[in-house]
Amino acid sequence: MSSPTASQFVFFTCQPGAEQPLKAELAASQPEWRLAFSRPGFVSFKCGDNVGAILASRQPTFARTLSISLGRVSNSSLTAAAHEVWQIEGVAALVASQESIVLQVWQRDSLLPGENGFEPTLTPLAEEVRQALLAAARESDALTDGHLIDAKVAPTDSVVLDVVMVEPNEWYIGWHRALARHQRWPGGMLPIAAPDDMVSRAYLKMEEALKWSGLPAVRGDVWVELGCAPGGASQALLNRGFQVIGVDPAEVDELVAGNPRFVHMRKRSNEVRRVEYAPAKWLAADLNVAPQYTLDAVEDVVAHPSTSIRGLVLTLKLADWSVASPELLTQYIERVRSWGFRDIRLRQLVHNRQELCLVALHSRGQRRMKRSRRRPTKGAPDDSPSGPPEVRFDAPTKMVPPHHLR
Numbered sequence: 001m002s003s004p005t006a007s008q009f010v011f012f013t014c015q016p017g018a019e020q021p022l023k024a025e026l027a028a029s030q031p032e033w034r035l036a037f038s039r040p041g042f043v044s045f046k047c048g049d050n051v052g053a054i055l056a057s058r059q060p061t062f063a064r065t066l067s068i069s070l071g072r073v074s075n076s077s078l079t080a081a082a083h084e085v086w087q088i089e090g091v092a093a094l095v096a097s098q099e100s101i102v103l104q105v106w107q108r109d110s111l112l113p114g115e116n117g118f119e120p121t122l123t124p125l126a127e128e129v130r131q132a133l134l135a136a137a138r139e140s141d142a143l144t145d146g147h148l149i150d151a152k153v154a155p156t157d158s159v160v161l162d163v164v165m166v167e168p169n170e171w172y173i174g175w176h177r178a179l180a181r182h183q184r185w186p187g188g189m190l191p192i193a194a195p196d197d198m199v200s201r202a203y204l205k206m207e208e209a210l211k212w213s214g215l216p217a218v219r220g221d222v223w224v225e226l227g228c229a230p231g232g233a234s235q236a237l238l239n240r241g242f243q244v245i246g247v248d249p250a251e252v253d254e255l256v257a258g259n260p261r262f263v264h265m266r267k268r269s270n271e272v273r274r275v276e277y278a279p280a281k282w283l284a285a286d287l288n289v290a291p292q293y294t295l296d297a298v299e300d301v302v303a304h305p306s307t308s309i310r311g312l313v314l315t316l317k318l319a320d321w322s323v324a325s326p327e328l329l330t331q332y333i334e335r336v337r338s339w340g341f342r343d344i345r346l347r348q349l350v351h352n353r354q355e356l357c358l359v360a361l362h363s364r365g366q367r368r369m370k371r372s373r374r375r376p377t378k379g380a381p382d383d384s385p386s387g388p389p390e391v392r393f394d395a396p397t398k399m400v401p402p403h404h405l406r
Contacts, residue, residue, distance in 0.1 A: 009036060009069035010054055011044035011172055013164060013187060014062050015348060016109055019043050021324040022062040028326040029060070041108035042166050044069065059180070061329060061356065062348045064188035067162040067174025070094065074170045078129065082136035085163065085173055094161065094175055100147055102154040102178070103137075105130040106187035107165040113351050114201050120189055120350045122152075126165060133163065153185055154178040182212050182347075189350050195239070199253045202232030202286060204351040209313050210240070213345060213359040217242065217282055217311070224280040226269045226297055227287040231256035237284070238262060245280060247272055269297045274304040281308070286315040291323060295335055302339050312341065312360040315352070324356070336360050 010033075014022050019038055026033055026045065033045040047054065059066050070090035075081035085091060095101065105126045111118040137148050154160045155178070162174045164187075182188040190211045192204050210217075217223075219241030228234050228246030231253045237244050243261045246252060247269050256262055265272050283301060287294045294316060302309045316332065318324050333344050341360035349357045 008046060008049065009044055010047050011042065011067050011069055011164070011174060012060070012063040013042055013065045013106075013108055015064070015350075015352070016040035016112060017354070018062040018321075018348060020321050022060055024324075025060040025062060025326050025329075029058075039108065039166055041110075042164065042172070044172070061346050062324070064348075064350060065162065065164075065176070065183070067164070067172075067176050070173045070175060072170070072172050076169050078132050079136070081169065081171065082129070082132040083139075085133060085171070086136055086140045088173060091161065091173060094159070095147065098147075098159050100149050100158070101175075102149045102151055102158050102160045103130060103133060103163070104152075104154065104160050104186040105133065105163040105165065106189070107168075113353055119194075119204065120187070122186055122189065125168060126186075129163065129165065129171075154183070156184065181214060187350075192351065195235075197255060198232065199235045199255060200230050200232030201351065203236045204232075205286070205315065205349060205357070206233035206236035206284065206313070208349045208351050209357050209359060210236070212347065212349065212357075213313070215282070215311050215313070215359060215361065221282060222280045223282045223284060224277050224301070226283070226285040226301075228252060228264070233284060233286060234262060242282075245277070270300060274301065274306045277301055277304070277307045277309075281310045282313070283309045283311075284313040288317060290319060291316040291328075291332055295332065299335075299339060310362060312336070312358065314358040314360075316356045316358060318354045318356065321354075329356075332358065 012022060017040065019040065022043055023035065030045070030047065033047045036044045036046045038044065054068060071088040073081050073084045073088070075084060107123050107126050109120050113119055134148070134150060149155075149158070158178050160176050160178050160183075162176060164172045164174070166172055176183060178184045182190060185191070190208055192207045192211070194204060220243065222243045222245065223237050224245040224247065225234055225237070226247050228244075229248040229250035229252050231246065234244045234246050234252070234256050238256065238259050238261055245263050245265065246256070247265045247267065249266050249268055252264050257264055265276065283298065285294055285298055287297060294314060298312065298314060301307055302312075329346060333346060336344055336358065341362055343361040343364045345359050347357055348355070
């Protein structure tokens with residue numbers, strides 16, 4: 001799609017505090033861009049008018065969203081501000097150039113995930129603004145019936161009109177095309193429902209990682225999790241119908257430990273015999289150590305001839321932002337690539353704190369295999385198993401080992 005007007009600005013939303021590594025990434029990949037305006041959790045740049053190149057570029061690791069700027073509205077009156085949005089020249093041009101568009105509204109975060117009980121989500125104020133914008137749109141001559149899609153999730157490949165509330169009465173307006181999974185949801189916030197009995201925040205991180213990455217794991221598959229205590233991520237895996245080998249010398253919550261599909265090895269990962277990992281197809285790690293030590297522990301498992309790991313979900317802790325430089329991010333990716341993984345994705349998840357999520361598969365073809373062998377269950381999400389399998393998981397040594405170990 002070509003731009004309705006020559007765009008001069010692009011803006012990003014991110015986690016408060018992640019502006020520094022985001023700017024560093026963009027300085028390396030887009031050296032011609034110039035910083036324009038920023039607030040905690042929001043960064044904008046003056047750029048060229050080649051919108052196609054911007055949309056085709058890789059979204060930075062620390063960016064939750066990317067939008068091509070169309071303008072700004074500042075008004076203390078909600079109704080007046082909503083009408084002003086549809087009068088912006090760039091918005092009118094976008095509307096005129098599309099058969100349909102999706103409206104998405106969200107607020108920049110004011111706190112870190114997990115801080116004082118805060119978790120990123122669509123706020124009641126953002127929904128109130130969205131409803132005001134829809135009402136103003138219905139009164140606008142520029143919009144016809146059915147032109148504006150009233151949906152919180154954008155269809156794949158649709159054009160999305162973004163309204164980011166930098167302040168309650170200061171909105172930045174832009175647009176993007178919903179290509180990647182996270183680009184379909186306002187603010188890049190995939191819906192994560194925390195169960196009432198959630199063991200820890202690791203549940204939220206694992207759920208988001210699985211939804212974002214679309215790993216082709218199916219119920220009944222075996223995961224090994226390094227650093228599993230107290231069990232939040234394992235709980236998310238078990239709730240999806242997987243089997244889990246949890247490795248951690250610390251105690252695991254009894255809700256997880258009592259699950260028949262969970263086995264707890266109360267050891268450090270380097271103390272576990274590698275043959276015990278043999279049944280696992282997938283590996284997750286969330287260790288409270290520097291990224292290189294997490295990668296050391298993972299390599300010790302995946303490089304062993306007795307294991308056959310198909311995919312990874314790794315949390316890389318960042319002691320400070322200097323370990324998130326573009327050069328070091330490239331080193332992390334290249335190290336995982338050296339293990340034989342070719343489809344590698346790195347992102348600061350919405351529920352991550354000062355950390356990153358790295359997911360990896362041996363090839364993109366694994367995703368196509370999943371789509372060909374699975375049909376979505378009616379009424380179930382398209383990225384998760386429809387229910388737990390009928391299986392008893394007593395101990396890893398009782399599982400059927402990979403073919404080359406039989």
